Amino acid sequence: MSSTHQYAVIVVGGGVAGTTTALSLAREGIPVCVLERTQYNQWRPGETLSPLAHAELLRLGVPLPESGEDFIPSHGIEAAWGSEHPQFHSFMTNPYGGGWHMDRQRFDALLAWHAEEHQVPILRLTSAVHVERGPGSWHVHASSPSGELALTCELVVDATGRASSIARQCGVRRNKVDALCSVSVVLAQPAGMEQTLLVESTPLGWWYTAPLPGQRVIVSLLSDADLLALAGALRPSGWRELLSATRYIRERVGTPPEELRLHVRPCETSSLEHSGGERWLAVGDAASGLDPLSSGGILEALRSARRAAEALGATLGGDGTAPLHYAEAQASEFARYLEARLGHYAIERRWPDEPFWRRRMEEPTATAA
């Protein structure tokens, strides 16, 4: 059984980028709907919100988080990176103050709730399976708990994260410059644990740990997918052994329990060849995926959503070139980010012969993702 619905804009993907694009459009009175395949009830990576995100949230009318059950204030980053001893980089001089450590599922669900408050339908447990471009409209076919849905819209937004499944269906290639992958574990927080983000580099790659609400802590190892497999990091026993070879991360989180649940997520630095074209745009990770070292993926998702909403509004107003200008701006942002990434990795020079570090000393070359 299939039913038909019509909107000016359909956003596929209800993560940060998708819900905030929709929220911006709804605030301009543009009819928009979001399709989200989950119910925000599964673990999501990305727990540290940059202080710079404050300005984006305020612009959206989303109140700044208050410390409490879901948000822990973040005053800076401690990093043993390029040196034996950790250095503390304080957020004190940041004009927006500190950042936050948060439960990412809850944050994404909170943004979805704000969009719903602005009358945006968020269709949960609804996956877009196929899109077709017609002469003046798109047909989006989706599967939902009540059966198949057929939706039509003038413009479509790809907010599906690194899968960028809508752009790929339109034949747009995604290029990657590395094969970074994360292996994360959520543990109970040891009593009295320091409440800062801690980063530690090792010959294999780098680790981070950050406090999570609910007296939990996340511990992640990042390296290239092939190197993680070779080192045995994709098995709980191998991951545990590698953790025990760290110095500061191990000290902070203690010995993990016997039973470990590993969350493995590809997080290669990658971007679409073009993040916009005729009557479509990609936002957030769907447009460009950053290395988690930047702790800037959420901020970039919020910023690209703002730029995308402006371009979508202009397109609906008759400016057919707006998606192309949006795509050019995204490409320039990504080029600037690649330079910054090279600079960050250049600081760590202790293991120039280890494959992970050697690969990051070279100018990045793009291959198909």
Ligand SMILES: Cc1cc2nc3c(=O)[nH]c(=O)nc-3n(C[C@H](O)[C@H](O)[C@H](O)COP(=O)(O)OP(=O)(O)OC[C@H]3O[C@@H](n4cnc5c(N)ncnc54)[C@H](O)[C@@H]3O)c2cc1C
């Ligand atoms: C290990 C790790 C640590 C990170 N740490 C940080 C950090 O500390 N700070 C930070 O700022 N960033 C961090 N990031 C990056 C950050 O998580 C991402 O940049 C951010 O989630 C991008 O948001 P998004 O909305 O673009 O994509 P996503 O969060 O991937 O959301 C995509 C959404 O689309 C939905 N979807 C996908 N396909 C479909 C479909 N066909 N139909 C319907 N729905 C669909 C998904 O369910 C999901 O809700 C980290 C990433 C990783 C992997």
